[in-house]
Amino acid sequence: MRFPHLKIGQSFIYQGKRYSKTGPMTASEEESGKSCMIRRSAEVMTLDNSEEVKQPLPKSFTQDQVVELLEAYKIELKSCLQTRVDEHEKVLLSDLLSCMDSVSVNDLVSRMK
Numbered sequence: 001m002r003f004p005h006l007k008i009g010q011s012f013i014y015q016g017k018r019y020s021k022t023g024p025m026t027a028s029e030e031e032s033g034k035s036c037m038i039r040r041s042a043e044v045m046t047l048d049n050s051e052e053v054k055q056p057l058p059k060s061f062t063q064d065q066v067v068e069l070l071e072a073y074k075i076e077l078k079s080c081l082q083t084r085v086d087e088h089e090k091v092l093l094s095d096l097l098s099c100m101d102s103v104s105v106n107d108l109v110s111r112m113k
Contacts, residue, residue, distance in 0.1 A: 003027075003042040005107065012044040019044075024079045040080055040102055058109070069108055076103040 006012055006021045011030070013019070019027040019038070027038050038044075061069070080099035084091050 001044055001046060002040065003038050003044050004040050004102065004104065006044065006046070007111070011047045013047065014038060014042060014044045018047070024076055025083060037083070039083065069105070072108045072111065073103060073105070076108070 001012075003012075003014075003021070004024070008021055008023065011018060011020050012027075014027070018030040019036075020030060022028050022035065025037055025040065026035055028035050077099055080102060081091055081096065084095040084099070088095075
């Protein structure tokens with residue numbers, strides 16, 4: 001499972017250490033409590049070793065839900081692009097397109113519930 005598919009607060013193992021997800025790209029090491037950045041592409045293993053069942057998308061949204069969803073999408077894109085800038089000191093069009101592909105609207109909708 002990739003790091004972005006975890007929910008905030010969910011525990012997982014990454015590089016042999018136990019963490020809890022604290023943000024879109026951050027986690028807290030359970031043993032030391034230290035916060036760290038984790039790449040969106042990082043493969044992690046959930047502690048219960050089970051994949052979550054995807055909920056079907058609602059057929060309609062309120063105006064407030066649409067605004068909330070677009071704001072969450074914007075935050076995820078900025079976070080992804082900032083990681084690319086931190087890694088390469090520049091952002092290419094291919095980086096932007098890759099980030100757009102990596103942000104899951106289904107995950108964002110699931111977090112709204």
